[in-house]
Amino acid sequence: MTDCYVYDALRTPRGRGRPDGALHEVSPLELATTVLAAVRDRNALDTGLVDDVILGCVEPVGEQGADIARIAALNADYAETAAGVQINRFCASGLEAINMAAAKVMAGQSDVVVAGGVESMSRVPMGASGGAWFVDPAIAFKSYFAPQGIGADLIATKHGYTRTDVDAYAVESQRRAAAAWGEGRFAKSIVPVADALGLTLLERDEHMRPDTTMQALGALAPSFAKIGEDMGFDAVAQLRYPEVEAIEHVHHAGNSSGIVDGAAAVLLGTREAGTAMGLKPRARIRSFASIGSEPCIMLTGPVAASEKVLKRAGMTTADVDLYELNEAFASVVLFYRDALGLDPATLNVNGGAIAMGHPLGATGAMVFGTLLDELERRGLGTGLVTLCVGAGMGTATVIERL
Amino acid sequence: MTGVTLEAGSGSVMLRIGDDGIAEIVWDLPGRSVNVLNPESLAAFAAAVDRVLGDPAIRGAIVTSAKSGFIAGADHAWLSALAAGATAPELLETVMGVQTLFRRIEKASKPFVAALNGTARAGGFELALACHYRIGVDDANARVGLPEATVGLMPGAGGSQRYLRMLGVMAAMPLLLEGRLLAPGDALKAGLIDAAVPPGELLAAARRWIGAAKPDALVKRWDKPGFVPPGVDPRTAQGANAFAAAHALQRKRSQGNYPALDAIQQVVYQGWVVPLDVALKLEAKYFVKILRTPVARAMMRTHFISLPRANKLARRPVDVAERGIAKIGVLGAGMMGAGIAHVTAAAGIAVVLIDRDQALAARGKDHTQRQCQAAVEKRRLTPAEADRVLGRITPTADYAALAGCDLVIEAVFEDRALKADVTGQAEAVLGADAVFASNTSTLPISGLAAAARRPERFIGLHFFSPVERMPLVEIIRGRQTGAAALARAMDFVRRIGKTPIVVNDTRGFYTSRVFATYIDEGVLMLAAGIAPALIENAGRSAGMPVAPLALCDEVSLELIHKVNRQTAVDLGPAFRETAATRLIARMVEREGRIGKRAGRGFYDYPAEGRKRLWPDLAGLAGARVPSPPIADLKERLLAIQALEAARCVEEGVIEDAGDADIGAVLGWGFAPWTGGPLSYIDMVGPAAFVAACERLAARHGERFVPSAWLKARGEQGDLFHPMIATKAS
Numbered sequence A: 001m002t003d004c005y006v007y008d009a010l011r012t013p014r015g016r017g018r019p020d021g022a023l024h025e026v027s028p029l030e031l032a033t034t035v036l037a038a039v040r041d042r043n044a045l046d047t048g049l050v051d052d053v054i055l056g057c058v059e060p061v062g063e064q065g066a067d068i069a070r071i072a073a074l075n076a077d078y079a080e081t082a083a084g085v086q087i088n089r090f091c092a093s094g095l096e097a098i099n100m101a102a103a104k105v106m107a108g109q110s111d112v113v114v115a116g117g118v119e120s121m122s123r124v125p126m127g128a129s130g131g132a133w134f135v136d137p138a139i140a141f142k143s144y145f146a147p148q149g150i151g152a153d154l155i156a157t158k159h160g161y162t163r164t165d166v167d168a169y170a171v172e173s174q175r176r177a178a179a180a181w182g183e184g185r186f187a188k189s190i191v192p193v194a195d196a197l198g199l200t201l202l203e204r205d206e207h208m209r210p211d212t213t214m215q216a217l218g219a220l221a222p223s224f225a226k227i228g229e230d231m232g233f234d235a236v237a238q239l240r241y242p243e244v245e246a247i248e249h250v251h252h253a254g255n256s257s258g259i260v261d262g263a264a265a266v267l268l269g270t271r272e273a274g275t276a277m278g279l280k281p282r283a284r285i286r287s288f289a290s291i292g293s294e295p296c297i298m299l300t301g302p303v304a305a306s307e308k309v310l311k312r313a314g315m316t317t318a319d320v321d322l323y324e325l326n327e328a329f330a331s332v333v334l335f336y337r338d339a340l341g342l343d344p345a346t347l348n349v350n351g352g353a354i355a356m357g358h359p360l361g362a363t364g365a366m367v368f369g370t371l372l373d374e375l376e377r378r379g380l381g382t383g384l385v386t387l388c389v390g391a392g393m394g395t396a397t398v399i400e401r402l
Numbered sequence B: 001m002t003g004v005t006l007e008a009g010s011g012s013v014m015l016r017i018g019d020d021g022i023a024e025i026v027w028d029l030p031g032r033s034v035n036v037l038n039p040e041s042l043a044a045f046a047a048a049v050d051r052v053l054g055d056p057a058i059r060g061a062i063v064t065s066a067k068s069g070f071i072a073g074a075d076h077a078w079l080s081a082l083a084a085g086a087t088a089p090e091l092l093e094t095v096m097g098v099q100t101l102f103r104r105i106e107k108a109s110k111p112f113v114a115a116l117n118g119t120a121r122a123g124g125f126e127l128a129l130a131c132h133y134r135i136g137v138d139d140a141n142a143r144v145g146l147p148e149a150t151v152g153l154m155p156g157a158g159g160s161q162r163y164l165r166m167l168g169v170m171a172a173m174p175l176l177l178e179g180r181l182l183a184p185g186d187a188l189k190a191g192l193i194d195a196a197v198p199p200g201e202l203l204a205a206a207r208r209w210i211g212a213a214k215p216d217a218l219v220k221r222w223d224k225p226g227f228v229p230p231g232v233d234p235r236t237a238q239g240a241n242a243f244a245a246a247h248a249l250q251r252k253r254s255q256g257n258y259p260a261l262d263a264i265q266q267v268v269y270q271g272w273v274v275p276l277d278v279a280l281k282l283e284a285k286y287f288v289k290i291l292r293t294p295v296a297r298a299m300m301r302t303h304f305i306s307l308p309r310a311n312k313l314a315r316r317p318v319d320v321a322e323r324g325i326a327k328i329g330v331l332g333a334g335m336m337g338a339g340i341a342h343v344t345a346a347a348g349i350a351v352v353l354i355d356r357d358q359a360l361a362a363r364g365k366d367h368t369q370r371q372c373q374a375a376v377e378k379r380r381l382t383p384a385e386a387d388r389v390l391g392r393i394t395p396t397a398d399y400a401a402l403a404g405c406d407l408v409i410e411a412v413f414e415d416r417a418l419k420a421d422v423t424g425q426a427e428a429v430l431g432a433d434a435v436f437a438s439n440t441s442t443l444p445i446s447g448l449a450a451a452a453r454r455p456e457r458f459i460g461l462h463f464f465s466p467v468e469r470m471p472l473v474e475i476i477r478g479r480q481t482g483a484a485a486l487a488r489a490m491d492f493v494r495r496i497g498k499t500p501i502v503v504n505d506t507r508g509f510y511t512s513r514v515f516a517t518y519i520d521e522g523v524l525m526l527a528a529g530i531a532p533a534l535i536e537n538a539g540r541s542a543g544m545p546v547a548p549l550a551l552c553d554e555v556s557l558e559l560i561h562k563v564n565r566q567t568a569v570d571l572g573p574a575f576r577e578t579a580a581t582r583l584i585a586r587m588v589e590r591e592g593r594i595g596k597r598a599g600r601g602f603y604d605y606p607a608e609g610r611k612r613l614w615p616d617l618a619g620l621a622g623a624r625v626p627s628p629p630i631a632d633l634k635e636r637l638l639a640i641q642a643l644e645a646a647r648c649v650e651e652g653v654i655e656d657a658g659d660a661d662i663g664a665v666l667g668w669g670f671a672p673w674t675g676g677p678l679s680y681i682d683m684v685g686p687a688a689f690v691a692a693c694e695r696l697a698a699r700h701g702e703r704f705v706p707s708a709w710l711k712a713r714g715e716q717g718d719l720f721h722p723m724i725a726t727k728a729s
Helices: A026-043 A069-073 A093-106 A137-142 A148-159 A164-182 A213-218 A225-230 A233-240 A269-275 A301-313 A332-339 A359-377 B038-054 B076-085 B089-107 B123-132 B159-167 B169-178 B182-189 B199-212 B237-254 B258-274 B275-292 B293-310 B335-346 B358-377 B383-391 B417-429 B443-449 B483-495 B511-527 B534-543 B548-555 B559-576 B580-592 B630-650 B657-668 B675-683 B685-701 B708-717
Strands: A005-011 A051-054 A083-087 A110-122 A198-202 A260-269 A283-292 A322-327 A381-387 A392-399 B002-003 B013-017 B023-029 B060-065 B112-115 B133-137 B195-197 B327-331 B350-354 B393-396 B405-410 B433-437 B459-462 B472-477 B501-503
Touching: A005 A026, A005 A269, A005 A359, A026 A069, A026 A260, A051 A093, A051 A359, A051 B258, A083 A213, A093 A110, A093 A260, A093 A359, A093 A381, A093 A392, A110 A359, A110 B237, A137 B237, A137 B258, A148 A225, A148 A332, A164 A213, A164 A332, A233 B237, A233 B534, A260 A269, A260 A359, A283 B060, A301 A332, A301 A381, A301 A392, A301 B237, A322 A359, A332 B580, A359 A381, A359 A392, A359 B199, A381 B511, B013 B038, B013 B195, B023 B038, B038 B089, B038 B237, B038 B675, B060 B199, B076 B275, B076 B293, B089 B123, B089 B275, B112 B123, B112 B199, B123 B159, B123 B657, B133 B182, B133 B199, B159 B169, B159 B258, B159 B275, B169 B237, B169 B258, B182 B195, B182 B258, B195 B199, B195 B548, B237 B258, B237 B327, B237 B433, B258 B275, B258 B293, B275 B580, B293 B383, B293 B501, B293 B657, B293 B675, B293 B685, B327 B417, B335 B350, B335 B358, B335 B383, B335 B393, B335 B459, B358 B383, B383 B393, B405 B417, B405 B483, B417 B433, B459 B483, B472 B483, B472 B657, B483 B501, B501 B630, B511 B534, B511 B548, B511 B580, B511 B630, B511 B657, B534 B548, B534 B630, B548 B559, B559 B630, B630 B657, B630 B675, B630 B685, B630 B708, B657 B675, B675 B685, B685 B708
Parallel strands: A051 A083, A051 A110, A322 A381, B023 B060, B060 B112, B112 B133, B133 B195, B327 B350, B327 B405, B350 B393, B405 B433, B433 B459, B472 B501
Antiparallel strands: A005 A260, A005 A283, A110 A260, A283 A392, A381 A392, B002 B013, B013 B023, B459 B472
């Protein structure tokens, strides 16, 4: 089997996903174009070598519809021979794009693929693409559908994570993100976003609140108590988890991932293609997997995905130096940490989506880049990146520096 | 005006053609008090529609009824026979036949007006929905709507789709899921009818509308190009949220036990997306599917057969002539006595309300005063009506006032000596013909009757609390109770608008005895180390209105403990301590946790926020066992009640399977989706139920051991409610 190598990874800063966010004036097409152009320009990439552009996007309608990957490649002036496909694995779409790209390369059917993702949550809001999952009663009932926040609160309830636990994690995420930015740990991968005049709109993640304290978080009201209790979703979750007396609603805006805009791109290819591009590989893809897990609690998938991906790589957790798990909600990370018995000092060392935000389709590619940069900075070898996924899934990838 | 009685359909529908060219299609099924949809009436109606459409001299038609109501819906017997005897394709053809007929009206180029002279329900209202205009009457007692969901069914003649298109999802969904019926005024506000007029002006109003109807008024909104239903679109984010929440709320209420509710949501969702004619087909298919479910068939039996039978006093002794009840006495003006006095006075019967002194008796009457005042405020009662109700209640401490009472109901404390005393005082002034009833819920009637001078006229009338809201009265026949007393008691119960069931005298009678097994089983689960939250969720998810441990707190652990101790005294050596009686004793005696009113029981009741299970509860049980699947617990909680109900039948405590079912559903809210405990056994299957009991007995103890009688029934496949088997589709 052909090995797949990582040649570059970069991302835009994440803009607050609201009309007053810095990137609200930027179309998702421009966001995707920005990272595709950047990956070409800083690698002097001959886009005639690119077989495919795979972009994750979770709300692929409106401005993000009609195969934004192909459209963005054209807009970025890639060679017209570079195909494009948009994929959707919900929150892991960006990582799934990388994994699919790697699969094409490893199968010997592609030589160079640009993978990544884009999401302008301020312009194409969550839920814009509709779907049968929660609307069609047939599957809503069968899957005991409850919104993700209920799943996150259910994880906390079942595993005994208190409001203090999840808030403490959020404060630490903010602290780590601030420290990472302070030390310039993201500098290598950030591509500032410019406006039509070429003036910089955003060069730093906009969502962070480095001065967050336990006291400040303690003042926030839980976000999912109302929908859980008044709209019946708690009861639905209890039908699936009848051992739970009552769901403790511990999550709120301060310990959940932020709604932001952004895009990311990763350049992957064979060793030979690297030679042809004149690039030195930064890492090798060791293994990847996506798994299905119980859809009502929804967010526990990273554990099984990680176990599977480690098994495929012939590794155990002892072989992994650093972990990146998307901070969808604080309880997701605490549960993952405890289920795998991880040292907190190896997990999300530069903070995550609680501090910096979670641009759905792009996040997987962003945290992939964060892991690679940090392995390099620390001179470590192996990293595991994973995300929890809607409807009960998990996606994970193991990378190894060369 | 020329009248034509259509030959088709045994004269169910009359067609009258006026000189103005307006036809009146008058529903009037022979030999029935209400109109129903059945093959005959539908054929007659179809013939009338044909005539209206085919006769160029006819300009339009008014559909109305010669009964006091409009049309009550499909003939229950026909529906039940179809459910049991028709194949799915046969059923679909029948249902589509009705849909097509209604759609012909809707698409006609001549106006059809529904003149709703009274209540129009289910298929009857669906017919009206297909008409071009609906006029109701200003009658506070009339109702219109689609109540199918309340009997485990869903609309099948276009109702769900026309509601959706007329009202939008958010307004239609609750009406359909709750099967809500609306008074004409409310229906007008909701947009389900177009006008409401005084009854005398109904036909004139219909004629006027037909006379003025423009062609555009004959094309329904949904038959015009570019139509979208009002309200949210499930394909938008906002619509998706609304749908998702509607689904979750339904599940919260139903716990997933009612297939019809799922199907209603399915056709509302899909119906939004597709045009009406496709949506109607979908509705028909889901209707057929639901009609054939065991849940619908069980609920239909209980509501359409068992309940009306009980309400019609099917078990009343036939050889006793009905004698009016003009005046009753109520002994004891506490909560139960006051409630009984109120519902009796509201039914137009004079009440002498007696207590130890005038002040106590007056306090009992104050209850009615408060209830009437609230009803006046809500405009359910006029001030004059309220005054009349209150005027019927005479509070007094003087037993002499009981002279001339047709019936006296004793509702004093559960104390034999006290009961004997008031019985004697009452009998001293009562005529030889008067019936004496005790509202005891625990003391055997035959024992109380021993203190009476005329035990043949002594009977039990077990009311449930709160009296105003609870529809059931359990009538207990003592060993010596005579037919006259039974007949009078049943007549009385009907007169006050409640449903009677008749049981024979044993400890706990029927309802309390069976109900107690539910509570007991929950406590035994707790004592066996099963996680309290799982027990509670199992109770709710089995379809019981209140979880077992929560119910113990409501009843009060102290009271349960007291009853256990009293039973121990009464039964002597026959009484058996169980893990449940020991656990209750410990809660009350050692932990001081006596129930909800004290704020400390199986739950804690914080001043703010919801009650939470007492954290130390698990410690009482000793070793915690691994959690069994919730399905096992649900089965236990239902099976123990069903088994006890079957024992009541075996022992002759209750003689009628229908009474056993409605007594359970109306009396303590036994999982309505099953139709009742005996329907539950039939649903499981007689042999499978016996096998389940044997399995449960092996695992959980001899309380589950089925009797030889029940085993024999299982072997023979005897159903409590014999019925025709479903034809395979």
